[in-house]
Amino acid sequence: MSVSLFSIMACWADEATVSGVCEGGGADGEGVGVTGPGKPLRRIDAPFVSLGPSGVTVRDRLKGLTPEDERVLRLVGGHLGSLASRDLKARCADGLDHSATTWAARKRDLTGASSSRWAGSITKATHDQWALSRRGQAAYLDSLDAGIRTVSHRLSLPIGEKGGRRQPGGYRSRHEWFVKARRLYVLEERRAAVAADRDNGIVRVVRGGRKLLGTRHNLAAANLTEARWREKWESARWFLAADGESGKRFGNETIRVTPDGEVSIKLPAPLAGLANAKHGRYVLAAKVTFPHQGQEWADRIEANRAVAYRIHLDVSRGRWYLDASWTRPVVKTMPLSAARAAGMAGVDTNADHFACWRLDVHGNPVGEPQRFPYDLTGTATHRDTQIRHAITQLLHWAKRCGVTAIGLENLDFTAETTREKHGRRKRFRQLISGIPTGRLRARLVSIAAELDLVIVAVDPAYTSRWGAQHWQEPLATPTRTTTRHDAASIAIGRRALGLPIRRRTAPPHDDRSDRRGHRTVQAPSGIRRREETRHPATDRAHDARSRTGTTRTRATSRASNTVRDARSDQPWVQDPLLLTE
Incomplete structure (x- = not known):
């Protein structure tokens, strides 16, 4: 993008202001400015409207659960959680050799111990977790590369050398230089290990969360007992989530929620004896309403559009919740x-x-x-x-x-x-x-x-x-x-808004040259502090009388404080009604 001579001259003239930095002169705020002669600023990207949300998630509490309901939920969650852990281990072992054939084989192995729909939800969740770990691994590699570049650059500079606006300077002492040299070695070794794992398709995943796993060795700092931690750990490793299916009844056959709020679960094959409804289903005593976005949720399930559900337990509060989620077109x-x-x-x-x-x-x-x-x-x-x-x-x-x-x-x-x-x-x-x-x-x-x-x-x-x-x-x-x-x-x-940040307005396009001189709506370029608002002129200035053409002094212009000494040209003195009163 080209920059006018007017913009460059205006930026150089602003070096005596607060920060010495000025914005490039496009009407949309883009372009290249300068902090001084020969110091270009980076290009400024154009503003854009962020895309709307791609999905919706709403939550409601499962109130009124009976002890039998909670027992069934714990059994189902624990059984499916063990299947999900086994499937994740198999997926990580496949690494980069994963294919549709291996995915189908894993799903067949899980179907006998649960159902075809539960097996599909588990394998999809496993695949998503592995892909998320791969993305995190790539982001970690980028972070390590950026750290290695920065440390290498600073180590290559003389000790005590100052940096610029875009690049850091050298380290301030020989001790710091030595410590950072060791830091560089650690980063390079760590980067080599992560790169080797990525090339071999190895990811490291902890079902339940690595942070909660580390808390097991610091129970006193987390203010937890071993039994309390065990309860949190087991609930975090449960699996009670089912993806929606468009065209099926109410958008989900595995965890079904009717328009009146009734929640029912398709039990896995080993737990089918706990069913209290037809076709191996268990109906919970709790009802859900989804106060937030409830109308949109009701419209979807009545049209049999896909809605995913997840049941989870908040151990600290002892409450069960149901999350409903669905996708929206990104526009x-x-x-x-x-x-x-x-x-x-x-x-x-x-x-x-x-x-x-x-x-x-x-x-x-x-x-x-x-x-x-x-x-x-x-x-x-x-x-x-x-x-x-x-x-x-x-x-x-x-x-x-x-x-x-x-x-x-x-x-x-x-x-x-x-x-x-x-x-x-x-x-x-x-x-x-x-x-x-x-x-x-x-x-x-x-x-x-x-x-x-x-x-x-x-x-x-x-x-x-x-x-x-x-x-x-x-x-x-x-x-x-x-x-x-x-x-x-x-x-x-x-x-x-697409406007330049500066308050000064540029002259017309045909006058952006020396033909008529530098012109702005505020002040010429030779006046310092021209970006400020103009201070109001008062009559107390040294040349106020000569400018206004008056010769009165302060003594002659001050009015009397009494009615008797008031001048006769006052309107209230000449009013006959006031005089008679």
């Missing part, structure tokens, strides 16, 4: 031009809060900045609840503002590159790793779709710097302190 919910028609809500994501500001269609901030805090300490359940609550507040505020789109940074952090790049800056590394980018995007997109709002993802490059440079100080008032995060939300919103 773009709204064109970008329509999303920009009513303005934009710019959102800056931070480690402990959302900083938001509403912008009109011209990119001007409207109203007051908003903040929606969240606390990401504690358990995973607490963190997820905090994120949901903050997102709900944010979306309801955006709905009240009347906007149809929210501008959000397309953030993506990797722990390994952050650790090796920033080194001793442990607090900064914790700050970056604490921002819930992946989960936040998934939650925000799914919840926003229910409120008819869309998410416009923008490139996060330089939003904090340019926001602080162009918007932080001008928007500060005696009664309001504009933070760097508030200014960044404006920069994000303007980029989502």
Whole structure:
């Protein structure tokens, strides 16, 4: 993309401002800027509308279960869980030699001990778990490669050499250089081991979770007894999930839920004697209603469309739950031009809060900045609840503002590159790793779709710097302190609207040359601090009398405090009615 001479000259002139960084001069905010002569910035990607959610998951509690119901669920879950563990072991042993023939053979082996549908659900879940492990293995390799490149680069530099904006410098001492040299050896050895496993199709999976397995050796730190841990471990390894089937009754033959909320399970062959209904089925005493998205769920099962179900136990609360999930076609919910028609809500994501500001269609901030805090300490359940609550507040505020789109940074952090790049800056590394980018995007997109709002993802490059440079100080008032995060939300919103972040407006196209000189709507290029708002002129200036043509002094212009000494040209003195009274 080409950059006009006007943009480059304007950026060089801005080196005396807050950060010395200026944005490239396209009307859509794209392009290449400069931090100084000969220092190009990276290309800024165009904003885009995030796709809507590809699936829906709703949950309801199984209330009113009898002791017999719980006993049957535990027996079925334990039996199918042992079959799932055996099948996963066989799938991992196949490695890269897996084929449709081996998959069919595994399914036949499981059918005799369960049923054809349970066997299909188990083998599909096993295949998905193996594929997920392979993707995680590839991501781990990329992380190791990035760490090796960073450490090798820093080791190749002289000790104490400073880095630039895009590359870290050398290590600060010989001791740190020596420690990082050993670190490089460890990373390379680890990378070789993982690469060998990937080439041979070896994955390492723990049914029930590796974290819960490690907790067994730290029961005191987890505040758990061995019996309590055993209960959590066994429930995590149960298998009570069934994929849906379109065209079948109510969308699922294995775990069936009727429109009136009745839940029934097809029992495996060894447990068929526990059935309390026809055709080897067990009907639970609990009823489900699915308060959230219940109408959409009811429409699907009445049309016999596929719905997947999963039954699980929350050991800490002693409650049973039923999850229902189904897929949606992935479509773009709204064109970008329509999303920009009513303005934009710019959102800056931070480690402990959302900083938001509403912008009109011209990119001007409207109203007051908003903040929606969240606390990401504690358990995973607490963190997820905090994120949901903050997102709900944010979306309801955006709905009240009347906007149809929210501008959000397309953030993506990797722990390994952050650790090796920033080194001793442990607090900064914790700050970056604490921002819930992946989960936040998934939650925000799914919840926003229910409120008819869309998410416009923008490139996060330089939003904090340019926001602080162009918007932080001008928007500060005696009664309001504009933070760097508030200014960044404006920069994000303007980029989502396709506008440049800078406040200055470029001259007409035919005047972007020296034919008529440098012109902007605020001030010429030779005036420093021209990005600020113009200070109001008062009559107390040293040349105020000469400009206004008055010669009154302060003594002669001050009015008397008494009625008797008031001038006769006052209107209330000349009123005869007032005089008679």
